[in-house]
Amino acid sequence: MGYQLVEKTLSKENIFKGRIIDVNLHDVVLPNGKKSKREVVNHPGAVAVLAVTDDEKLVLVKQFRKPLDKVIAEIPAGKLEKGEEPKACALRELEEETGYCADHIEEIMSFYTSPGFADEIIYLYLAKGLKDGKKQTDEDEFVELMEVSFSEAMNLIKANIIHDAKTICAIQHWLLNNK
């Protein structure tokens, strides 16, 4: 067919500027020259931490997620502050949400969560050598901690208590590299 895969923005309208997301509506030119609109959610990016204790337990945080109107269990995560490097954010979010510091932290991978409408990227880190630090959640953040074996984690996935992409990706990564 020979179309070039690109969509040039002719103009964009800012629909919303929020604390977490911005929403912009783009007028674009499609590969076939026709015009269309693209709804784009802009997000500052985030980190997530696959934190594993010395006895190979996975650290999870349970919190209420308004978009789902329910509580799910996820790996610790948080959005990047302005100018913050992902590794520093990972260590900060891990300590704030769980109280753990980590002797060892390394990037595993990164991924876009929903590239059809959002630019959010998550940088996934592995944290080991966990030591007690200082838990300090944000004023609008309420979390409960869990530590489970990876086989219990698989049961939590089957039960939809773990039910989000980044947490499942992280668990799968661990199992692929540690089974």
Add this chain to the structure above:
Amino acid sequence: MGYQLVEKTLSKENIFKGRIIDVNLHDVVLPNGKKSKREVVNHPGAVAVLAVTDDEKLVLVKQFRKPLDKVIAEIPAGKLEKGEEPKACALRELEEETGYCADHIEEIMSFYTSPGFADEIIYLYLAKGLKDGKKQTDEDEFVELMEVSFSEAMNLIKANIIHDAKTICAIQHWLLNNK
């Protein structure tokens, strides 16, 4: 601490009603009784298809993603139409985007893509016994097809050509169950 993990919506304002997403701003009561705002992107849900050929190649679609302003390779996917069952959507999207029908289709898992601000859920299906059907992309959809071995897919992940959560989850699931 004893907080109940829930956030009750007192009122919500509709910020945007789009073709793909709606955006709503909720005034909520936090577990400690204080008030806060939650930015919520509502999405109809989607399916994604881990389609594997008889010679164990993974079917990928390359398309330009406006939110990222670049082309990435993903497993075939699409949003649910009103009233559409996920399995039917999976078969429809697979055929429309790739031209393949499938003798065998089964749900693998589901996951929320970004529960911090969106309610989007993806139902991931495995499709095997692929046969030629009729490719028919939407009028604003431009895709190129690729078929790669799972070991090539791992290289595409390292190269960030595959760079999204659902595709990485699907590949990791295959490797965990077929290595």
